[in-house]
Amino acid sequence: MSKKRFRWSIIAWNSRSLFVLLCLLGWSSASIGQGYIGKRLESLSQKEIPELIQVNDLAASEQWVPRTEVVPNLGLSNDTQWLRLKLDPRIENGQLIEIQNAGIDELICYMVCDGEIIATYERGVFYETPVDSRIGTYPSFPIPLVECGELQALFRLQSSKPLLIPLRITGPREVLRGAHERDVLFAAYFGVILVMLLYNLFLFLSIGDRSYLEYSIYILMVGGTQLVLNGYAPVFGAENVPWLNLRLTHFFGVFSGLTTIVFAQNFLRLSHYVPWLHKLLNVYFALYVVAFVLTIFDLLVWSYSVINFCAGAIFFLIPGAIITMRKGYAPARYFLIAFSVFIAAVLVFVLKDTGLIPYNQWTFFALPLGSAFEVILLSLALASRINQLKREGAKAREEQLELAQVNEKIVRDQNVVLEERVKKRTFELEEINSTMQGTLNELQSAQQQLIQSEKLASIGQLTAGIAHELNNPINFVSSSAQSLRRDFEDLNAIVEAVKSLPANDPNLESRIQDIHALLGQLDIEFTQQEIEELLNGIEDGANRTSEIVRGLRIFSRMDGDNFIQADINELMNSTLVVLRSNLRTQSQVTADLAEDLPEFSCQPGRLNQVFMNIITNAAQAAESTDLTLEEREVVVSTLRVESIGQSWIEVRIKDNGVGMDDAVKAQIFDPFFTTKPVGEGTGLGLSIVMGILRDHNAEVDVQSEVGLGTEFIIRFPI
Numbered sequence: 001m002s003k004k005r006f007r008w009s010i011i012a013w014n015s016r017s018l019f020v021l022l023c024l025l026g027w028s029s030a031s032i033g034q035g036y037i038g039k040r041l042e043s044l045s046q047k048e049i050p051e052l053i054q055v056n057d058l059a060a061s062e063q064w065v066p067r068t069e070v071v072p073n074l075g076l077s078n079d080t081q082w083l084r085l086k087l088d089p090r091i092e093n094g095q096l097i098e099i100q101n102a103g104i105d106e107l108i109c110y111m112v113c114d115g116e117i118i119a120t121y122e123r124g125v126f127y128e129t130p131v132d133s134r135i136g137t138y139p140s141f142p143i144p145l146v147e148c149g150e151l152q153a154l155f156r157l158q159s160s161k162p163l164l165i166p167l168r169i170t171g172p173r174e175v176l177r178g179a180h181e182r183d184v185l186f187a188a189y190f191g192v193i194l195v196m197l198l199y200n201l202f203l204f205l206s207i208g209d210r211s212y213l214e215y216s217i218y219i220l221m222v223g224g225t226q227l228v229l230n231g232y233a234p235v236f237g238a239e240n241v242p243w244l245n246l247r248l249t250h251f252f253g254v255f256s257g258l259t260t261i262v263f264a265q266n267f268l269r270l271s272h273y274v275p276w277l278h279k280l281l282n283v284y285f286a287l288y289v290v291a292f293v294l295t296i297f298d299l300l301v302w303s304y305s306v307i308n309f310c311a312g313a314i315f316f317l318i319p320g321a322i323i324t325m326r327k328g329y330a331p332a333r334y335f336l337i338a339f340s341v342f343i344a345a346v347l348v349f350v351l352k353d354t355g356l357i358p359y360n361q362w363t364f365f366a367l368p369l370g371s372a373f374e375v376i377l378l379s380l381a382l383a384s385r386i387n388q389l390k391r392e393g394a395k396a397r398e399e400q401l402e403l404a405q406v407n408e409k410i411v412r413d414q415n416v417v418l419e420e421r422v423k424k425r426t427f428e429l430e431e432i433n434s435t436m437q438g439t440l441n442e443l444q445s446a447q448q449q450l451i452q453s454e455k456l457a458s459i460g461q462l463t464a465g466i467a468h469e470l471n472n473p474i475n476f477v478s479s480s481a482q483s484l485r486r487d488f489e490d491l492n493a494i495v496e497a498v499k500s501l502p503a504n505d506p507n508l509e510s511r512i513q514d515i516h517a518l519l520g521q522l523d524i525e526f527t528q529q530e531i532e533e534l535l536n537g538i539e540d541g542a543n544r545t546s547e548i549v550r551g552l553r554i555f556s557r558m559d560g561d562n563f564i565q566a567d568i569n570e571l572m573n574s575t576l577v578v579l580r581s582n583l584r585t586q587s588q589v590t591a592d593l594a595e596d597l598p599e600f601s602c603q604p605g606r607l608n609q610v611f612m613n614i615i616t617n618a619a620q621a622a623e624s625t626d627l628t629l630e631e632r633e634v635v636v637s638t639l640r641v642e643s644i645g646q647s648w649i650e651v652r653i654k655d656n657g658v659g660m661d662d663a664v665k666a667q668i669f670d671p672f673f674t675t676k677p678v679g680e681g682t683g684l685g686l687s688i689v690m691g692i693l694r695d696h697n698a699e700v701d702v703q704s705e706v707g708l709g710t711e712f713i714i715r716f717p718i
Helices: 003-032 055-059 172-207 210-229 242-267 275-296 300-326 332-354 366-499 508-522 524-555 568-583 604-623 685-695
Strands: 041-045 081-087 096-099 106-113 116-123 140-142 151-158 167-170 564-566 588-593 600-602 633-643 646-655 699-705 709-717
Touching: 055 106, 055 116, 055 151, 096 172, 116 140, 172 210, 172 366, 210 242, 210 366, 242 275, 242 300, 275 300, 300 332, 332 366, 366 508, 366 524, 564 568, 564 604, 568 588, 568 604, 568 633, 568 646, 600 604, 600 709, 604 633, 604 646, 604 685, 604 709
Parallel strands: 588 633
Antiparallel strands: 041 081, 081 151, 096 140, 096 167, 106 116, 106 151, 564 600, 633 646, 646 709, 699 709
């Protein structure tokens, strides 16, 4: 069997079920549609009753207000209400008082005979009615078989739902027959709901369209609401959970409203066709959520009021369906008919509660009957919607195919043009790339020349300083050598005189006296002392020269890119030796080098370049101040530090120069940035320094303040 035939067979079956339901409803209304005796009732609010009054005294009170409605409506309130019904003990003994409202939370009946309570019956959601006392789904109370001058029934009522009192007095058989007829009617109703639920679930599992799942949940909520409102809550097993049983009506009201909004929004595609209504329904959705929260927190009267207010949202669905239908959405017709029937049923139900139309079985069952019609019509609407979507999908695929064919032709036509453009553009890009490559090579060459110029300038500066530093001890040695030569000439004269003495010269004594005279003439003691001093001076000059040469050898060692073990203090001393002559006229340099520092892996030649650059900059910064030479300071220190489980060798180079602000400090390592006048610096020195330190995995911290000086802190990992 095809899905279409299956769908129509289901709808036909439900139509027959509805016909049977209508027949049953007509049959039942003919027999039990009358007999409500609300006009015999008298009411009294708990607020009007004195505190601590007894029930038998209350029965004799003169404050009772007669009711004028066939079915009294005591409204929606947390207040406790009282009703009094005067009975005829001669005629009505042995019959039942039936209140056809299964949603009253607390309902207690007191039978008062001649001012004395002779029976008490507890009914309602709060109380579990004994099985042997339960007749039908509505609360009922047997009228005692007693001889009584005045027999009254007092009802104490309290509920979080509207208190409608459709009350009648009839025999037990009539009550049972009415209950049986209602059971048959709601069995048929439940059958319609169940079949439509299973059918739409089957379609959801077969097709996978989410609309069928949403509609299935909607059917479940609507059907559940009708069953709970008509006293069939035990179907859901809520009697064993008092907290849930008390709130079951509210929960079904909330969830049926939520599912109605979601289903209507998606079915009518309101976000596309009627955006303002889609947003308005979102507001109602939020209000339903508020009602749910109120229910959880035991504010049941407020919750029911919010639910009743939100129920008005269904009236907006009619204009929404009309607008959608006029915009060419065919399934909206079924939706419009379905909700029109349902809204008519709701109006009948509400008008019945307000007393504007008679309270009978037709008006009482208008809501479940309308919801059953609505469920079937919405199934037709959903089927129409699926067909509409299929047609739209097929049309869209055809349009996409045509569009794809047109695009394919356009692409073929454009490919030739594009290929020519690509060739032309590729040739232009190759020329531009060649030009840019040449420019890049020129820039790289210029950069290398600038770096080389920086190095040559440093070498020239160092050469002049080293030459001056070496010239002092060499000049001292040279002048001492001349003085020493003269002293040796005097000594040679004495030696020659002694050598010329013959061993057997008869005038030996006279010759010795001449030599002594020569010694006195040459002041030989002074000459000996001068020779000693000159030799010491020559030795000092040689040692000084050796120290300079050793420092220069360490400074200029050529290790290439190889890392070797080196002593940081030795590197620092060699740098200071090489720079000593240049720094002498700029500032006072102080070295505070820690002892016993371990050697570490580095490139000594490149690190000497780092120290030379930073120390030279520090001395120049100090020289730029107004301080005297004695006040200018450059302090160089080394030490070992421990930080976060890591050992470091820390080098600090601090000056009391002009300092830097944050803007300058942020740029000092940028290539070509310099604060020196034009022609006095290339701006590459510290950029090269940073590159070398990065190769050594060193950390650099620069602390500076304008007018106070700058300190470079460099840490090398050990």
